[in-house]
Amino acid sequence: MPLRLVNVNFKARDEWALGRFWAQALGWGISSEGPGVTNVEPEGVAWPDPSAICVDVVVVPDPETVKYRVHMDLATTSEAHKAELVARLQDLGATHADVGQGDVPWTVMADPEGNVFCVLEPRELYRDTGPVAAIVVDCADPRAMARFWDEAMDWTLHEVSDDLARMRSSKGVGPYLEFIRTSGERTVVSRAHLDVAPYKGDDKAAEVARLRALGATDADVGQGDVPWTCLADPEGNDFCVLSLR
Template sequence: MPLRPVQVNIKAVDHPAVGRFWADALGWEVQASGATTYVAPAGGLRWPHPAVLGIDVVPVPEPKTAAKNRVHLDLATLSAAHQEELVERLRALGAAPVDVGQAEVPWTVLADPEGNEFCVLEPRDVYRDTGPVAAVVVDCADPRAMARFWGGATDWKVHEVSDEHGVLRAAAGTGPYLELLRVPNPKTAPDRVHLDLLPYPGDDKEAEVARLRALGARDLDVGQGDAPWTCLTDPEDHEFCVLALP
């Protein structure tokens, strides 16, 4: 059975602080803080969350470079007033405006306290039922090829695809979208943000990893050693991990 996306992984030098930022930004809570900081909606630790992608902030020694992340979050708003209020609140929490070449657009581009870019979108009907995270956005050169890979790798449904973008979402129609956006700039630095995938109970993790390799994924060594998760890259070198079942 294809894998399920279960969380967004964000690298940070100060993972507790960045975790608190994202909890406050999304109206969620820090549900676990130890080796990493896990953030999800209130209601007790349920991992994986049944309807949304949690955020797992993991410690790394190196600060973010000036290179723009190839993966970022888009946040949803319900009205122009909500968008304005959210931007002000995020800036008070430590977010900063950032210029990624967006020019005049109706959304606002910010960065979290360690420089990870994200967008606060103007209200859009398509995102009214996603929760605070509208989409995980992946920059790429070939959205069609990427949609084939991610549609085959996961149990998310491909909603639309063109030369400019691809859109996937959980088959249940809940939570954020995965959006594959065509951009002209190549990747120049490792991603600070990536998706973590999880097998379903009863599935064989190593068999799933072999299936991903057949789809075009490649093995990645980031010094993980004999960790229980497997690090891979998709066909355009975006990092992701296949986690072990708890």
């Protein structure tokens, strides 16, 4: 059976502080599965749950901020809600960010470690996603990315064009996964990536072999001897195949 998307993973200088920011931003709980790892999940949700793609924050020694190819879009229900959320995020330590967006109806911000994210204006498409409207991946070819990820996961492909591909859990819940066409060559290792996992009872090694056959390649991000497998998709975006915890 194909895999499922379970986490957005951020690398951080201070994983607990950044995890606390995202827990307060999303209204979720915070915990730790071990040293150097902070988990941000909705209260009462048994991981993994397609209604909420969770956030894992992992400490790393390199503190530099780089251009992320993966970011989150936050949903709002009204202009008043958007204004209130932006103000609350600023109180939590977020700042406004200029990524060349120009005059747009959404607000671009950065979390306390410089990770860019967007607070969207109210959109009907995202009315039932929860606090995270979409997980967005910058790419050169949305059609090619859609082909790979549509085969890799059991999510449903809702839209695909030269500029955008949009997927969502086959259960019709939770945030969307979107691939947005952008210019610029990838020259740095991203500090945010996707985590996927097999279903209970499925063979992780067989799933990794299947991903390689689809065009994924092995990735060395300094992970060492770990129980998960680090791969890169056809555009070089790192992602991890986890074992169910």
